[in-house]
Amino acid sequence: SVTMASYPDLHGLVILKTGNYTARHGNTAMSSVGYLGYSITAGIILGNYPLGEELCRVAIALADKYGNSASSSIIYFVAGALISHWTRPAREGLAYLEEAVRHGVEAGDVLIMGYAQVLLLEMPYWMGLPLEEFKQLVHRKGRIARQLKHDNLLNNVALYEKLVSLLQEREEGETPPGIKAARWQESGVREIVQKDGASLGTYHILDLYLNYLAGNYAAALQAAEQVYPFMGSIQGFLISAEFVFYHSLAIAACFRELPACERRRYRRIFRKNLRQVEKWASFCPENFAHKHWLLAAEKARLEGRVEEAMGLYDRAAQSAQENGYRQNQALACELAAKFYLSLGLKRVAGAYMEDAFRGYCRWGAFAKADQLAACYPDLLAGARRPGETLEEAPAAVREGVAGLVMPGAGEITAGMGMLQLAGEAAAAAGEAGIQKLFAAFLAHAMKVLGADKGYLIMEKSDEFFVELARENHRELPAEQAVPLEEFPLLPKAVIRYVARTLKTVAFNHREQWGIFAVDPYLAEYNPKSVVCLPLLFQGIPYGVAYFENSILPGVFGEEQLEAVKLMAAQMAYVNQVKSYLMHRGERLQKKGNGQLVEPLSERELEVLRLIAAGLSNKEIAERLDMTVNTAKTHIRNIYGKLQVNRRVQAVEKAKQMHIL
Known part of the structure; x- marks a missing residue:
């Protein structure tokens, strides 16, 4: 461990030479170190994280077999610090680090013990440990650091102690209240860590992080530039992913205000980072999916893809919640609120901002x-904070209550429509099931748009069926779903286009028909206003909604269309709809041994990952350099092997079986 700390290049050469010797002559007591070198090379350097994990497991097995505590402490440390979190939930890495400490005690290796304790301090913070619990953890690690006289651990205790104090401090009368990021540089912690390259890198990352949370985006970008000289010290550690994440968020936050000469460079950095986070998410969605979706949402926001951004913000918040990343769940809600506010949807923004406020409070x-x-x-x-009275709330909240003015009754907002929809849907589901819930959505959407016809077309086994039809404010009877190809009263070219591209189509005059002018339905019935939009659940398409006004042109305004898009996006998160999409289906098996009748091929796995990423058939075909028909064939095969009949179900089943 002394060589690792003082001469890292030499240490790397030694362990790779050990691996080469093992490959030629067979296993010995030191072979575990050689496999460890291969693990680092495959995973951290070459980016083959599954192979890195596999080689690391071999190293652990050999270390346990030969019982060498000195080697075991290093191997368990590397497993927890550099390898595990790229393929497994971050909490599993903590168990490896605890083992590293135990073996370090047996071997008397103070350096490894201290470094493992650093990660046992740092990783829980980024995993979303409540800050009150984290403060206690900092105090415990501080005592250990003083006992071990371990400089790097002492430095990190100082860094995270100051970080928590800045996130929690609240001084009455301060104007404005909030995170005082400038106090980070004034605190003197830089001087404490000045001689430790790894700690100094962490210092600059936390400077970036605090400035981003405080809304000082230009300062955050400046702090990010200071991190690059220390990248060698943080490469492979979980904090390196946090750097990529918050650097990208800072770029997105101020991109439109950047000088033109800087936009090209930052656009390139953002795209590179997004690809990297997407790769991490494909190997370990528990740790990185919410980060990928939040960055993708910010990208969609900047590019004006409103509906896609809506779904991505929700997916990010849900994934963060499911995996315990409290702070990132609150952040996703905050960014969603700002996004909806920019669209003029104030009530919806308020709902998300309240979730963000409460989320930050719960985190501490x-x-x-x-x-x-x-x-x-x-x-x-x-x-107000949980358990807080109005008198104890911040002044801004007290003043807000006193001067609260409700929006006028004529203000069109998607939030009100969604509140009405959710109330009626919940009641309807108890009476007649999911069809009544969808009917409630269809009725509200038609009312908001001013449409006289509305249809829900749902995907099943990669084909489309008309599930629900409504004309002139009355629901048309339908004993069973009708295949789209057999339904004469819809513009099939429009619906296929929306299903294939996941883009909304809207036109208010015949002159706007463009490529759809040859559609037989449009040519014969000449509807005056048409809207067709994709239906998404967690970014994965499950159907299409079609509306028209057969009499009046120019009916569907932008505000009304955005309101309906929001209603459609939010409908997927009503519990009955979630259950229907994920579990309803004749072929979906609720029981069984959890194994596939026939394993998925490598190509089918690639297609499945792209389905999970929300790509359409056309996008999958383009990404994998195949025809759309070939993509559809792979999807049908996936459905058959997983025994499902919808994309949402395929992704859910694959997650349950740990395929995704």
Whole structure:
């Protein structure tokens, strides 16, 4: 471990030479170190994370077999610090680090013990441990650091102790309230860690992080530039992913305000980072899927893809919640709120901002919660910390309640439509099931748009069926779903295009028909206004909604269309709809041994991953350099092997079976 700390290049050469010797002559007590070198090379350097994990497991097995505590402490440390989190939930890495400490104690290796304790401090923070619990952890690690006289551990205790104090501090009368990122540089912690390259890299990452949370995006970008000289010290550690994540978020936050000369460079950095996070998410969605979806949402926002951004923000928040990343769930809600506010959807923005406020409070970042209350008093009027009285709330909240003015009755917002939909849907589901819930959505959407016809077309076994039809405010009777190809009263070219591209089609005059002018239905019936939009659940398409006004042109305005898009996006998160999409289906097996009748081929796995990423058949075909028909054939094969009949079900079943 002394060689690893003082001469890392020499240490790397030694362990790779050990691996080469093992490959030629067979296993010995030191072979585990050689496999460890191969593991680092395959995973961290070459990016083949599954192979890196596999080789690391071989190293652990050999270390356990020969019982060499000195080797075992290093191997378990590397497993927990550099290897595990790229393919397994981050909490599993903590178990490896605890083992590294145990073996370090047996071997008397103070250096490895201290480095493992650093990661046992750092990783829980980024995993979303509540800050009150984290403060206690910092104090415990501080005592250990003083006992071991371990400089790197002492440095990290100082860094994270100051970080928590800035996130939690709340001084009455401060203007404005919130995170005081400038105090990070004034705190003196830089001087403490000045001689430790790894700690100094962490210092600059935390500087970037605090400035981003405080809304100081230009300062965040400046801090990011200071990290690059220390990348060699943080490569492979979980904090390196946090750097990529927050650097990208800072770029997205201020991209439109950047000088033209800098946009090209930052656009290139953002795209590179997004590809990297997407790769990490493909190998370990528990740790990285929410990060990928949040960055993808920000990209969609910047590129004006409104509906896609809606779904991505929700997917990010849900994934963060499911995997315990409390702070990132709150952040996803905050960014979603700002996004909806930019669209003029104030009530919807308020709902998301309240979720963000409460999320930061539950995490313990009270300075951040106060900052939101001060910046968005209209959205957070009445919002208080859990268990807090109105008198104890921030001044901005108290003033917001006193001066609360409700929007006028004529304001068109998707939030009100969604509240009505959710109420009626919940009641309807108890009476007649999912069809009534979809009917409630269809009726509300038609009312908002001013449509006289509405249809829900759902995907099943990669084909489309008309599930629900409504004309002139009455639901048409339908004993069973009708295949789209057998339904004469719809523009099939429009619906196929939307299903294939996942793009909304809207036109208010015949002159806007363009490529669809040859559609037989349009040519014969000449509807005056048409809207067709994809239906998505967690970014995965499950159907299409079609609306028209057969009499009046120019009916479907932009505000109304955005409201219906929001209703469609939110409908997928009503519990009955989620259950229907993920579990309903004649071929979906609820029981069984959890094994595939026939394994998926490598090509089918590639297609399945792209389905999970929300790509359409056309996009899958383009990405994998195949025809759309070939892509559809692979999808049908996937459905058959997984015993499902919808994309959403395929992804859910694959996650349950740990295929994704």
